[in-house]
Amino acid sequence: MNDTELLRATDRAYDMVFKGLVEFSCVKAGFELDLFNILADAGSMELEPLAEKVGGEARRLGQLLVAMEQIGLVEKDGSKWKLTEFSDTLFAKPENHPSHTMESAAHSMGFLAENYYMKLADAVRGKQKFISPVAYPPQTREENEYFETIHRRTAYFPIKILGEFAKLDGIKQMTDVGGGIGDISASLCQKFPELNVTLLNLPGAIELVNENAASKGVGDRLKGAAVDIYKEPFPEGDAVMFCRMLYPMSVQFSTMMIKKAYDAIRPGGRILILDMLICDPNKPNFDYLSHYLCGIGMDFSVLDFKKHAEYPGILEGIGFTDVTKEEKYDHVLYQAVKPA
Numbered sequence: 001m002n003d004t005e006l007l008r009a010t011d012r013a014y015d016m017v018f019k020g021l022v023e024f025s026c027v028k029a030g031f032e033l034d035l036f037n038i039l040a041d042a043g044s045m046e047l048e049p050l051a052e053k054v055g056g057e058a059r060r061l062g063q064l065l066v067a068m069e070q071i072g073l074v075e076k077d078g079s080k081w082k083l084t085e086f087s088d089t090l091f092a093k094p095e096n097h098p099s100h101t102m103e104s105a106a107h108s109m110g111f112l113a114e115n116y117y118m119k120l121a122d123a124v125r126g127k128q129k130f131i132s133p134v135a136y137p138p139q140t141r142e143e144n145e146y147f148e149t150i151h152r153r154t155a156y157f158p159i160k161i162l163g164e165f166a167k168l169d170g171i172k173q174m175t176d177v178g179g180g181i182g183d184i185s186a187s188l189c190q191k192f193p194e195l196n197v198t199l200l201n202l203p204g205a206i207e208l209v210n211e212n213a214a215s216k217g218v219g220d221r222l223k224g225a226a227v228d229i230y231k232e233p234f235p236e237g238d239a240v241m242f243c244r245m246l247y248p249m250s251v252q253f254s255t256m257m258i259k260k261a262y263d264a265i266r267p268g269g270r271i272l273i274l275d276m277l278i279c280d281p282n283k284p285n286f287d288y289l290s291h292y293l294c295g296i297g298m299d300f301s302v303l304d305f306k307k308h309a310e311y312p313g314i315l316e317g318i319g320f321t322d323v324t325k326e327e328k329y330d331h332v333l334y335q336a337v338k339p340a
Ligand SMILES: C[S@@+](CC[C@H](N)C(=O)[O-])C[C@H]1O[C@@H](n2cnc3c(N)ncnc32)[C@H](O)[C@@H]1O
Pocket: 147, 148, 151, 152, 155, 158, 177, 178, 179, 180, 181, 184, 200, 201, 202, 205, 227, 228, 229, 230, 242, 243, 244, 245
């Protein structure tokens, strides 16, 4: 390595050893102190009253704020502290931007950092099991709400790419396989007035889906159904959507799920597959990687890395035609038609 390469490599190594730790500790502390919400409500605050409000000591909070300032989470407004636009948008007041906030994910990652990720070597040795903040599969309404909230908080760009490219004109009945709490299908119902959706999910999530659909004014067109998507066939309809469902599955498993969709789609109907991008060699997907690492602590994991470029071959191999692909907002959308 020459010195230029060594400097670049050193930066990268420093990122690996220091950056993630510093950034996440500050974010975690910010959430645990309720600092983001307090500053969002106040607009800006002097150190002393802010320390009192978060239950901290002014000198110690001051040091945390200086570190948070360095990484772009807070800034000074004269002698007062305030959020940056970045932290205000992504870390404060989830109710203000419910499909685009890190609050739920940060809570889950905080728990996993303390209870699992920092013991990964033990997991490799088989001495540390994966521990979830809430048991999976979720049973109660509260447990389902916990997982569904994590998904719905990052639905902004999936909703956006589907809103721009989903070909659902003329489709009357779509099945949303593992459709979360229904925010994504509700947005499609709002865009396509003829569309009705049956959203398949775990039994404990159905009430949440139906309540959410009603609150968005599409309760008569979007309904949850308790169907085990891995064990049971999908209901018959004009379209099947897999939104953020297939990206972690192997080619073999994806093929099986897409074949089930083919069998359920009426001739002339459509399939939609929306995935996060997880295989860009220049941009590792750390959201997916955080989940992938959990598999190390499990006795069995189906999580895999599959290139999305496999989809045209899988779809055409099963009998779909007219495969299209749109890539935008770090997501990819494949659509295809079952011949009439
Ligand atoms: C990764 S989330 C995707 C949610 C949604 N499609 C989205 O993009 O936000 C997986 C969804 O599948 C549901 N799910 C998991 N296992 C299931 C099963 N065996 N049968 C039906 N739904 C299941 C989960 O409850 C959750 O809603």
